[in-house]
Amino acid sequence: MADLLKLGVLISGNGSNLQSIIDNIENGSLKAVIKIVVSNNPDAFGIARAKKHGIPFAILKNGDYRSKDDFDAALVKILKDCDVELVTLAGFMRIITPTLLRAFPGRIMNIHPALLPSFPGLHGQKQAVDYGVKFSGCTVHFVDEGVDTGPIIIQAAVPVMDDDTEDTLGARILKEEHKIYPRAIQLFADGQLEINGRKVKIINR
Numbered sequence: 047m048a049d050l051l052k053l054g055v056l057i058s059g060n061g062s063n064l065q066s067i068i069d070n071i072e073n074g075s076l077k078a079v080i081k082i083v084v085s086n087n088p089d090a091f092g093i094a095r096a097k098k099h100g101i102p103f104a105i106l107k108n109g110d111y112r113s114k115d116d117f118d119a120a121l122v123k124i125l126k127d128c129d130v131e132l133v134t135l136a137g138f139m140r141i142i143t144p145t146l147l148r149a150f151p152g153r154i155m156n157i158h159p160a161l162l163p164s165f166p167g168l169h170g171q172k173q174a175v176d177y178g179v180k181f182s183g184c185t186v187h188f189v190d191e192g193v194d195t196g197p198i199i200i201q202a203a204v205p206v207m208d209d210d211t212e213d214t215l216g217a218r219i220l221k222e223e224h225k226i227y228p229r230a231i232q233l234f235a236d237g238q239l240e241i242n243g244r245k246v247k248i249i250n251r
């Protein structure tokens with residue numbers, strides 16, 4: 047157990063990325079353990095996924111905190127109490143504050159459903175369809191103070207078809223998300239990610 051990277055997974059919804067992390071842990075390709083799943087949405091289906099796999103979870107409701115900082119302070123306490131080493135945002139629909147960033151410097155990852163820096167923020171899939179790009183995809187990046195601006199770890203490209211909708215494109219992008227997020231986490235676990243300013247180098251060991 048000593049070598050397993052201790053993860054905190056933050057969700058707000060369906061939790062299919064959480065599921066892919068769980069599946070990759072269970073099939074042995076990701077050497078990690080999920081210490082806690084935290085949802086800001088009490089109705090998130092991802093909570094049922096955590097329960098099914100016997101993973102501890104916590105619910106922090108947005109409205110229960112006076113400020114974003116107060117919310118993040120409560121979140122940091124939970125993550126620290128669980129000895130979390132890497133925080134993974136998996137469809138966590140909140141902007142995080144410096145309170146969380148300072149507690150886990152260089153140790154927060156996010157997955158975004160577009161090829162950043164194109165189409166940051168909400169509805170990256172719809173933005174791509176509306177813009178008319180021929181390729182979109184997904185990006186795993188370290189989180190910094192901006193919205194989807196942090197150093198990029200891995201991207202996967204997905205072609206956009208003429209008749210794509212937000213949903214059809216989103217479904218194909220999601221399949222790639224489920225591959226690249228566990229891969230990025232394993233690279234972190236293996237100490238293979240070196241951050242130099244905006245650039246992340248993958249070191250061969």
Ligand code: GAR
Pocket residue numbers: 057058059060061062063064136137138139157158159167168169170220223
């Ligand atoms: C995923 O497509 C993820 O990339 C996106 O939300 C979805 C969550 O799905 N995240 C963002 O848009 C963050 N800006 P999931 O709950 O099934 O993992």
